[in-house]
Amino acid sequence: MSHLYENIEPNVIDDELVQKVLEEECTEDIGKIVRREGFNFKDVKELQLSFRNILQIANLWQFENLTKLQLDNNIIEKIEGLESLVHLVWLDLSFNNIEVIEGLATLVKLQDLSLYSNRISKIENMDTLQELQIFSIGKNNLTTLEDVVYFRRFKHLQTLNLAGNPLCDDERYMLYVVSYVPNLVYLDFKLVRDSTVRTWQPQMG
Template identity: 80%
Template sequence: MSDIYNDIEPNVIDDEMVQKAIEEQFPEDIGKIAKREGINFKDVTELQLSFRNILQIDNLWQFENLTKLQLDNNIIEKIEALESLVHLVWLDLSFNNIEVIEGLDTLVKLQDLSLSNNRISKIEHMDALQELQIFSIGKNNLTTLEDVIYLRRFKKLRTLNLTGNPLCNDEHYTLFVVAYLPDLVYLDFRLVSDTTVSVSAFPACEIGQQHLTEHLGDILQLSDALMALEMLIADQLEVRVHRVLRSAFSLTIFSTMTQCRDLENRHHEELLEISITALEKSLKNELDEDLPADVQMLLVDRTTIVNAVNTSHGIHLLKIDKRESDILSNINHWQTSVTEKAVQNEIDRNRERIREIVQYIDNLQEELDNLEIMEPIV
């Protein structure tokens, strides 16, 4: 184990860790119910395990329906044990100690992958990720522009972050990337302009000047920071929507209907006991009061009365099941409607904010370019 862990207690993902993480994702009242009733890992679609000093990925095979997994800000050295997460769409492994891209072969639905702030020196072993749309691998150890060529196989890739790698220091970096990946919309959190795409067809063209490098770097850092904050806000809003709507009602209904079934079972037991006692008294002519004719018809023998009571019990349970099904169906329709509206509102807000950020950064870039043009020739 590396010396960097001397002051850190490494962790491995276990049932206790994931149970606690899931409970923390719920509001406090729902979390208490979840803790008491238990959680079926197969029902969990999002899992956040950030900042937990995780050294090794393990014990995630139970989360077979997981679509979003956050493992950022840990001390993970190897991508492994993700084979069963075939429905994963979003994976964050940023801020770890990963050196090699591997272990992703079964994640064929993955659309968003973050490997930024690791120790990766080569882009490889990602052929199965044909649905990939967003790829962040900034601040690693990528040194050659040829690594970009590997990304040509991802036809749906629209957003790429490479900032902070040594290869970004090449004076033709932007033009090279855009030339090989002409369908990119965002590169290093900046909108790829038509001008850049056009100029990228001429690799011999020079862009920028050496004395502007520092200012360009400042603009890129500002863009990076603004985009990171916007992504954080969007993620937090998305988590709130899904956290409240997905779990609150279903857990409450489950608890309520469980109580209804318990009450019906107790009622059934007491009714059966009363009926058998009435039968015995009837046979001995010891009943204190006259019973209705339809009740007297049941007081023939033990089998008849037991069958009648059991039939009534079965009918009541079916009514409870039907009521639960109707309530859950109505809630699901309502949840779907509210979620779709909330998600669309957030998408619209996020797109507008990204446009504002991109426009602001473009304005700064334009001002810097104008300064370059106005600069006297020596």
Template identity: 30%
Template sequence: SVLYNFFFPLSFCPVTEDLIRRRAEHNGYEIISLEEISLHQQNIEKIEHIDKWCKELKIVYFQNNLIPKIENLGHLKKLNYLNLALNNIEVIENLEGCESLWTLDLTVNFVGCLSSVETLRNNLHLRKLFLSGNPCTEFQGYRQYVVATLPQLEELDGIKITRSERIKALQGLDELKRSISQQEQDYLRRRATEKEQEVQRKVASQEKGQSGRSSDSDEEQREREFWNTPCSFTPESRLEAYRHVEEKRKAEEKKTEKKQKPPRTLVTSSGQVLNINEPKLDFWLTEDEDNNTIILDLAVYRHMDTSLIDVDIQPTYARVCVKGKIFQLVLPAEVKPDSSTAQRSQATGSLVLTMPRAEGEIKVRKTITRPPASTPNRGSCISKQDVKRRCAVPEKLEVDPNSRTAVDFTNIVPRQSSAPDPLQHRPKKPLSTAMAEFSEDFIDDPEVPPLI
């Protein structure tokens, strides 16, 4: 046994709480009140914890695993059905505490100690027992011995036990026990020989595998030899086949494992932002001069959920993460991230980013024509080019009011002109006469007070 454990190390696949909770989906993932659980085909090599976490269990499926021993089930008082078919069990034991056990299935195991069925006498409610495919079923007198040993049984290996069969089984029971005991001894000796042969074969295969580095053809040759070499059906051979399949599966996973991609460079060490289009999407970048905005139209997949899209707008670039893939574009001008919007079209699914410019002044493109600031005196001379230049100055509104120079109107000195101004010597007319000249319907009403 020590040599076997050395050459066949047991790397247990335990029964974890997470495994049980995942299998308790029908019970709302609650394991305390769980009454039925299916743990078949989980490569379990040891039963543990289940009797402490799930004391209300009534039905348990453990078939098609690598369990070598029945253990840690004695506290399940309400257990009614236990399925341990297709495992590596050699002895029936540790089920005395399962007071409500009604059906026990041990089909296709390695039970060779037929006398171990006597431990089931305390299970008074046991009605069905399945031992088909076990070495003990080949013993002469197997059925008679089980029927006589377990009087509470009603069905053995799917065949009902009649009253006459039970009476015949009880006759000559002492002699039948001696025969069964002798056959057990012979079986145990054969098992000891099989274990030694398995250990020797394992040592030879390991030495052959370590002889040198093998090529693909040698690996294929050993694979054919492993499956074509005849061996006895034992717990050791079954476990070895499982280990071999697992090693091949892990080796294939390593071969097909994708190489890790190098980390993506979005911004260089010098601070330069790069243009990236990992999802390979079509896009259109336009500038709206009327609204002073930059518009980015990204052709995102139409049926993709919006939760898979992440948008990040910075003053100089826009970044969109589409299902883990980065789309990054450097903008032609600085924008305002806080005022930007992201909308998705319900018809095409495309993503539209509207980003206002973040310039220091607002420029008005059209030219405004206005008269000169002051009327020139008769004595001054202004060229036509100067008048045209003054009248065609574009309007410019500055955001910063401090950039203008304040004018002190108190210190302005009027400029003296050498030529007389004819407007100053023009005689003043009364208001009524002046208004009458501009309006034909003017009426001079003396009762109306004069304007000041």
């Protein structure tokens, strides 16, 4: 692993980093109060930890009322440490080094999830995310077209991005997605039109 990050100083999420981030996001007046009295992490609803060279997700259990979490553009390899964030609605883990979808089981309120630009090769371990409306997993290593069938369980899924995965090169790609995710409004940043559905559906079977 060391050769991957030889020019990067990996970071861990600790109280010092979180305090720094929260102070940066505050106005000057609030920042002074925070530096004097500290933050009550339970009051924090949104947390942005982008571009922090974070290698491991940890020490977020204190943010039990968090609804929005940005962990994009880091060097995270594993989805972990999110179990207590049961109120999360929006989670961005794009541009990391994640290989396996895991650690999301308790996030049952999640509506918007981005795993764009990682190293994921299989859609799995998302059964509890029944409120999911927007899912981006473009630019990963998904090669099996049949993986698209997994999306059938998400009744509220309206926006899906798979662009940049090897499975998109299959000539049946559009057929599969439109057939198995009938409620989709946007696919790969494009509006799914009724004409597309009508064109593809007769070819099924």
